Amino acid sequence: MSEQNNDEREITLTVNGKTYRETVETRIHLADFLRLQLKLTGTHLGCEHGVCGACTILVDGEAVRSCLMLAVQANGSDVTTIEGLADGEELTPIQKAFSEHHALQCGFCTSGMIMSLTAYIAENPGADEEAIREAISGNICRCTGYQSIVAAGVAVAAK
Amino acid sequence: MGMRYFGTSVQRQEDKKFLMGQGRYVDDIEFVGMLHGAFLRAEIAHAKINGIDASAAREIPGVHAVYTLDDLGDPYPDKPMTTAYASPLLKQTICQHLLAKDEVCFVGQTVALVVAESRHIAEDALSRIVVDYEPLPAVADCRDALDDDAPPTHLGLESNLVGNFYGKFGDIDAAFAEAAHTFKVDFHEHRGGCHAMECRNIITNYDPGKDETTVYLTTQSPFLIRRLMARYFEEDESKIRVICPDVGGGFGPKNGPYAEEFVLAIVSKQLQRPVKWIEDRREHFVATNTQGDQMWHMEIACEDDGKILGARGRVIHDMGAFVPYGLLLPATSVFPLPGPYALPALDVTLDAVFTNKTCTSPVRGAGRPNAAYAMERLIETVARGLKLDPADVRRRNFVRKDQFPYTTGGTLPSGDPAVYDSGDFHSLLDMALYKAGYPGFKKRQAAARQEGRYLGMGISSCIEDTGFGPYEGVKVKVQPSGKVLLQTGAASQGQGHQTVYSQIVAEELGVNIESIVYQSADTGTVPHGVATAGSRVTANAGPASQAAARLVRKKALKLAAEVLEIDEDDLDIEDGVVRAIPESGRNVNISLGDLSFKLTPLMNGKVPEGYEPELEATSFTSSTGVPHASGSSVAEVEVDVETGEVKLVNYVIAHDCGNMINPMLVDGQIVGGVVHGIGNALFERMVYDENAQPMSMNYGEFLLPIATEMPPIQVLHQETPSPHNELGVKGAGEGGTIPAANAIIAAIENALEPFGVVVNDHPVDPQRICELLDAAQDSASAA
Amino acid sequence: MKPGRFTYHDPTTIDELIGLLGSLDDAKLLAGGQSLMPMLNMRFSQPDHVVDLNGIDELAGITTNGSALKIGAMTRQAALLKSNEIADQIPVMQAALQCVGHFQTRYRGTIGGSLCHLDPSAELPLIALLCDAELQVAGPDGDRSIAMGEWPLAYMMPSISESEILKSININPWPQRHGFAFEEIARRRGDFAIVGVGCQLAIDNGVISKAVIAIGGANQVPYRLTEAEEALVGQPATDDVFAAAGEVARKQDAMSDAYITAAYRQRLANVLTKRTLATAAQRATGE
Ligand code: FES
């Protein structure tokens, strides 16, 4: 390992509909890139080892853990983060359901939960409670006990 | 005035920003010139430090400074921290230096700090610091700490005893002498750590012009931290400002002081730069206080019908390596012991001992879940020993409705006698049993056993002393714009304080909830606050919000009566407008905003005679005694006797937290608490090896509850108002956690009754259940 | 918890990759990243070079070649799970895939990554072993083929050198009519299993004509329960017969660690062997 070795790349990607051309240090993971470089701090880091799901975002429509991808790997991708869901002030059905069902307390897991459910319900409309539970089984929430999150997910999937 | 807000499930005011990714947690805040810190932590549980060489680390480009304790400068090498809660019962109050001096006593202890351009660079430098450690023997298990041959946990210590805590009342000797039956039971309780989804995070920003340090901190207690820092630094309190932005969960361990914020304050001042430190998850496992272990050896005396005469025993409590938190955890493990039961005599001694592990301090419920588990274990032991229905044993021993206020005979940590204010424990239990299908369960269980399926049901009942005082400050101020400023000192980590106190103020004052502007947890803007801990906020800030709003209302009505030339009694406030009631025959009104403008000095002529400026009031009104919440839980499980797996089939909790301000938020607290308790019963286990080296430092090995493993949780409410405050409220933050472990463990034991399996220790995992099944089978075949 | 410094490489062809591997010292291959990225973040792994395989299109995808299925090493677990070929021809793999992590990790995780990481309790190495997969490995001296049975050398150590790359996994599916089952015991949904068992059975007129059983998590590397496989052939598909196979599983050596004892692993190997065989038999006979 050489300290002088500052490996950088230029990448181009779309985040929440906006195209960015950025120089990134190649060791930066995607979550840090979004947070530190694009100042999109709605994506949270809860473990940085791929278990808590707080960092979940959509890459080309698929829900992935952004702490387990290098930023440079998102070159050419279309990324959606929590900041990109609402249409202006108009929240998506999942965002609204979270509030109606009190599916968030401290809000730290919330971005990841919503991104997971957004991707899952898009792919599995009509998902039942068991499926919704499984869909968020890779997202840890320490506050809510999950029940209200599941209720919010089921309510939206049933629509 | 109609009841528009109180008692209704108002959606949270704070939600929208989080839903849109606009929450502002410490790590989301940036300052120009900000540097990033990374701590070097002890890798050995107990060792002497012979030297630290940080020269290679200092050479890395982008590194601004590396600090060891000596580098912090005088007086810090000779100035350890002090405990947040001193007590005469503490025999040895060892607190750590901000960075290790010449010895490390647990893995995770702060040894050095690197400050660099980025966290990445700071971590590059960490690996270049060379510490010359000389390993020393360590104590890993609190059960061994007081053994004659136990090594000292700190160099030069004669005993590893931190101090004792006692729970004693009644004539215990007589109870045991007269008892028809006595039973003994030993059990080991382990509770996991904090694991808020946001770890502990800090930014310190020193402003040389003002000679003032602002600390952005994920704390539950900004005012406590400011006071402790000011005392430690011998600094004027106004020179330290502690701000809690959005905080991603607290659960107890974010309540107390940690070395990191002190170090960062010093470093920001020395470097004259803002410095950020973000605790990463691996650090969190060892650097953030956890709750740890307790070993209970108990004995109970009772009559033939299960009526309890007395309980006695000894508890060994793991303090970890230092005492940042006094004896708060031991105290809360012992004084709530009688639980909901009319216990005639108690004699319990707790030995708090040092180990070479992470420091311990309260986690959701503090010692109460431990105490509740202990008492419920005794109930189970009696029921099993006398072949009685565990529900009946509880009923026979509950404090009866007609006994309130009930004086237990014990004392609170404050020294005041413990008095239960209100409740109806019998009806709570019946509600829970009925909902869980307890009456018909035996039949269902027998049928399932025919098919080789093992169902079980377990009960757990508890009380919770909530809202410990003395107060929480609330200020309410109507502004000329008509907006109402509501300030409290209490920090929120997700409980929904903004919504709850806005509900109270909006209702009391007569304004729309949308017109309330909420500020909290900033020692720079809010006059005074205490802490968000021990389910205390609602029972303190609730009454204070109501009282402050009421004072403002009074003032507004009086002034409006003068301005409108009408009798005060003919006025009411609705939607922020003071207007004549129809019965007065007049049709006049004035908005609260306009009234506030009249009280603004200089802006609007003379402030009317007899009024203080501003339409505002501050209150420290709190509960006049300790409101006791209560609850009974019933869990149903199915155990696979081939694999030991436990499936949680159903969980019912009947809960009484007095009047509910916002039932939806109460349910949220209860369900979240239950799941935390289920984690304690079945999942969360921090494993250390025999050298006190932590083994479970990732979320694949330390298991938190996840959605698929949780049962449906049904929450039932009974509202017995607390007489201690006008709102009739009690705390609700921990009532779900406290009883959960026994309900689950007892359900497993009930399922495995045909095999004679008794679990006792928690957490219990499938492997352990199989071992117990095998052992039961062996002893059956031996007999 | 931030990765140390490394130099990043993103070859686009296998030839380029092989050339690169020959020239680099201390390189790590980055496939789906679901195991390597946590190691990098935690600095348990601090390579000088990271070689990203995600840009090599020829490494991904499922193709059929006569009766055999060829699965590119960089095929994502999510793609496998959605594949009709897999569902039709190797249903036991589909069953196992549902237990691999969570849907979010399956979007990135790859079959080749799992086989090279070779965690003893991972599902896909177990399935590859069960299905007698042949692995295609490319290296500076050309391609070679290796049977999955020879692939694990020791705990988390596959039979591949630093200059080589796993190209594809080739499986000859069983003829259409057979029974299969996969079951694992994990503490929570999506966790690494403590023990997992997969099996396939062919039954003719109530008599077992062919049986394969693979067990993962019980020992340092996944293994085939050959003794039971042989004993099952010619036997009727009854609970007693399956219980005997379970007993064979229980007698195999097992590992123990800070959390799980060998005895518990053996117990689970027994129970799961018995249970998966019963399920597979039901499926084989269409009951
Ligand atoms: S931060 Fe990425 S999974 Fe936890």
Ligand code: FES
């Ligand atoms: S709301 Fe706090 S972690 Fe989920």
